[in-house]
């Protein structure tokens with residue numbers, strides 16, 4: 001089982017959304033995905049509840065509460081025992097013993113950030129924190145910055161300059177764009193199953209193109225994750 005974790009000091013960086021999206025992309029490939037809910041606000045549990053109601057929850061995936069160390073250990077053991085291909089951990093903002101344990105147990109770390117100076121500053125602080133933690137534990141875990149909520153079209157001068165700053169660091173090949181389809185996932189459930197449902201519903205035809213475009217972003221992200229994990 002490969003553990004992929006989204007972390008950032010800053011709240012609202014797009015961690016949970018990136019994980020929900022990656023989960024959907026992996027499930028489309030037939031992978032089984034354990035979701036470790038390490039955020040006590042339980043966004044993934046709510047996501048699952050909404051998805052089950054809308055028939056957009058993929059039974060290849062399961063949410064495990066993991067917001068303290070014993071629960072995390074148990075979740076890891078059970079998920080590994082059940083043979084899940086992937087575990088995705090959604091952390092709360094900031095640093096904690098729980099986050100340190102998750103980071104140190106991961107196979108790949110994603111640090112999402114929006115392209116504002118404040119967000120990038122926090123992403124750099126998170127990145128530095130991770131590197132220091134890994135060095136202190138003599139661990140080498142691939143880590144990449146995920147540019148999140150990137151607007152379509154021309155970036156503003158400020159967005160360009162923070163984007164240029166990030167090129168010095170390992171980045172995912174593609175960003176996640178700012179899309180309504182991503183913002184709506186928490187209510188609509190898994191994107192690949194929203195697409196399946198929309199394609200059977202004539203009233204949803206126009207929306208389908210937007211959902212498909214969002215799914216392409218996610219497939220790129222999962223392709224990148226596979227590449228890293230295969231190295």
Ligand SMILES: Nc1ncnc2c1ncn2[C@@H]1O[C@H](COP(=O)(O)OP(=O)(O)OP(=O)(O)O)[C@@H](O)[C@H]1O
Pocket residue numbers: 008010011012013014015016017018039091092093148149150176177178179180182183184
């Ligand atoms: N690519 C995107 N396109 C549009 N909206 C997005 C995108 N990514 C995130 N959002 C929206 O931004 C807000 C914050 O995202 P999210 O909850 O994923 O961040 P987070 O880092 O998990 O936050 P927290 O620190 O509270 O856990 C949410 O309302 C979400 O719908």
Ligand SMILES: [Mg+2]
Pocket residue numbers: 015016017039043090091
């Ligand atoms: Mg979150």
